[in-house]
Amino acid sequence: MGSGAGAAVLILAAGEGKRLKSKTIKLLHPVAGRPMVRWVADAVAALRPRRIVAVVGYQADRVREALEGACDAFAVQKEQRGTGHAVLTAEREVGREGDLLIVSGDVPSLRPATLRALLARKRRAKAAMALVTASVPDPTGYGRIVRDGGRVARIVEHKDATRAEREIREINCGLYAVDAAKLFPLLKKLRPDNAQGEYYLTDAVHALIAKGDTVVALEHGEAAEVLGVNTRAELAEAGSALYARKAGELQDGGVTILDPSRTWVDPRARVGQDTVLYPDVIIDGETVIGADCVIHPGCRLIDMTLAAGVTIRDHCVLESSRIETGAVVGPFARLRPGAVLEADTRVGNFVELKKTRLGRGSKAQHLAYLGDAEIGPRCNVGAGTITCNYDGTAKHRTTLGEGVFVGSDTQFVAPVSVGEGAYIAAGATVTEDVPPGALAISRARQVNLEGWVARRRAKSPAKAGSSHS
Numbered sequence: 001m002g003s004g005a006g007a008a009v010l011i012l013a014a015g016e017g018k019r020l021k022s023k024t025i026k027l028l029h030p031v032a033g034r035p036m037v038r039w040v041a042d043a044v045a046a047l048r049p050r051r052i053v054a055v056v057g058y059q060a061d062r063v064r065e066a067l068e069g070a071c072d073a074f075a076v077q078k079e080q081r082g083t084g085h086a087v088l089t090a091e092r093e094v095g096r097e098g099d100l101l102i103v104s105g106d107v108p109s110l111r112p113a114t115l116r117a118l119l120a121r122k123r124r125a126k127a128a129m130a131l132v133t134a135s136v137p138d139p140t141g142y143g144r145i146v147r148d149g150g151r152v153a154r155i156v157e158h159k160d161a162t163r164a165e166r167e168i169r170e171i172n173c174g175l176y177a178v179d180a181a182k183l184f185p186l187l188k189k190l191r192p193d194n195a196q197g198e199y200y201l202t203d204a205v206h207a208l209i210a211k212g213d214t215v216v217a218l219e220h221g222e223a224a225e226v227l228g229v230n231t232r233a234e235l236a237e238a239g240s241a242l243y244a245r246k247a248g249e250l251q252d253g254g255v256t257i258l259d260p261s262r263t264w265v266d267p268r269a270r271v272g273q274d275t276v277l278y279p280d281v282i283i284d285g286e287t288v289i290g291a292d293c294v295i296h297p298g299c300r301l302i303d304m305t306l307a308a309g310v311t312i313r314d315h316c317v318l319e320s321s322r323i324e325t326g327a328v329v330g331p332f333a334r335l336r337p338g339a340v341l342e343a344d345t346r347v348g349n350f351v352e353l354k355k356t357r358l359g360r361g362s363k364a365q366h367l368a369y370l371g372d373a374e375i376g377p378r379c380n381v382g383a384g385t386i387t388c389n390y391d392g393t394a395k396h397r398t399t400l401g402e403g404v405f406v407g408s409d410t411q412f413v414a415p416v417s418v419g420e421g422a423y424i425a426a427g428a429t430v431t432e433d434v435p436p437g438a439l440a441i442s443r444a445r446q447v448n449l450e451g452w453v454a455r456r457r458a459k460s461p462a463k464a465g466s467s468h469s
Contacts, residue, residue: 006050007100007101007119008051008098008099008100009044009049009051009053009100009101009102009103010053010055010090010100010101010102010103011037011041011044011053011071011105012054012083012086012087012103012104013027013056013063013105014076014080015058016057016080017106017230021232024059024062025059026106026230027106028063031108031229031235031239032238032242033284035066036108036229037054037063038067039109040103040104040107041054041067041070042070043110043115044101046112047101047112047115050098051093051094052070052071053072053073053094054067054074054075054105055076055086055089056075056077060074075090075092076089082196082198082200082201083174083199083202084187084204085199088188091184094180096181097180097181099119099122099123099178100179100180100183101175101176102174102176102177103115103174103175104174106228107173107174107175107225107226107229108242109224109242109245110175110225114175114225114226115175118130118177118218119177121177121218122216125216126214127214128179128182128214129176129177129214129216130178131152131172131176131215132172132173132174132176132220132226133145133170133172133173133219133220134170134221134222134226134227135170135171135219135223136169136171139158140158140166141158141230143158143172144156144166144168144170144171146165151215153209154202154206154209155172156202157200157202172202173226173227174228176201182208186204186208187204224241225241243263243267244260245267246265246266246267247260250271250277253271253273254273255272255275255276255277256274256277257277258277258278259279262279262280263278263281264283265277266283266286266287268286269284269285269287269289271293272289272293275289275290275292275295276295277295278294280297280299281296281300282299282300284300284301284303285302285303286303287305287306288305289310290307290308290309292308292309293310294310294312296311296313297314297315299314299316299317300316300317301318302319303320304319304321304322304335305321305322305323306322307323307325307343309325309326310323310328311329313328313329313330313333314330314332315331317333317334317335318333318334318335319335320337321336321337322340323335324340324343326343326344327341327344327347328345328346329347330348331349332349332350334351334352335352335354336353336355336371337354338356339356339358340358342358342360342361342377344360345359345360345363346363347363347364348363348365349365349366349367350366351369352368352369352370352371353370354372355372356370356371356375357375359375359377359379359402360377360378361377362375362376362378362379363379364381365381365383366382366383367383368381368385369385369387370387370398371389371390372387372396372398373398373399374397375400376403377402377403378403379405379406380404380405380406382410383408384409384410385406385409385410385412386412387414388411388413389414396415398412398414399416399418400418401419401420403420403421404421404422406424407423407426407427408426408427409426409427410424410429410430411428411429413430416431416432416434417434418430418433418434418440419433419434420436420437422436422438422440425440425441425442427443428441428442428443429443430442
């Protein structure tokens, strides 16, 4: 299909995107969990071009942050005076050597294969420029491709088009491969003689044709991939397209997705063979899920790592943690960043872990908070257990040795350590280290006051007779 080797890439990322009606520049709005412009940068990076440059303008610092590590340089368009002007501002950064790929920053569904095909089309035709076109049912707002005997003759913007030209359904998608040495001299001669008063990049197309240079089109059959996002509805459609594409890839790779329309897997995530994803599952970030896992409905996984054979029961939120083979989590569990569940562990309903390692075969089945803790193998953590890890100034750790049994409603006031095989009685508040094999008890002795209820009623007959049904 061709290669991006030797080409430079220019990402147009300066526009405001007013149709989105937002305080945030359009290109920073998330699509499938990332700013849409980052998806574009990833697509062009896959070509391994010699240089990637972005033109920034509105909210330039935030756009640079979104593109951190993805670009070799940035050019600043201080005034938004059209696409031609935007490209011209980056002349020094991209240079005039070889092919230049120009892409809009608002096409998050763009595939690297399309860019390779565009370069290949230009090179095979020995053309000065190749551009991507698509035919759409409603071309309103897009530049129309005017042909002469099948050849591209010119591009006319919607506001400048005649009634007859507005009937044309083949549109310009704003993706170009062009000889940089031929483009920049023409850009310097542009004039803003149009309804917008802007310097159109499409006017350089006309100038190339007028000089007798060849301009060819790559007609794309899937318009949704190559059209920019301009509205909130299109924003949602772009996200859906990326999620649907990912779902198809996973299904082809042996993953069972019970309802792809209700399952959202980040395109960066990896999921192993024979894993089952139930409806209403959200998998965000660079999550890695091994083979033979089961993720039940209503779960969200963010930058997680799951080994093979893990089961996540309904309605769990799991973030930046690791779960090893055979573990079972949930329902209604929460893993905050830094949790590690070793093999064959069990974490039950309404249990929360943060920066805690749960040793192999250990269990915390009910209503517990385990923060900043090291829990050894084969421990049993009773319902209502809390590690009191914060003293108002600093965080402290709790350590449980192998085989510790923790009774219900226990509080560990960290820093504290419990030795191997020790037992903690229910209702204990543990403030001192517990030796191996010991039983720790810290509660008041129970006292039964016989006849107390009758004496109380005798003193307050009205209240004693009241109903609390």
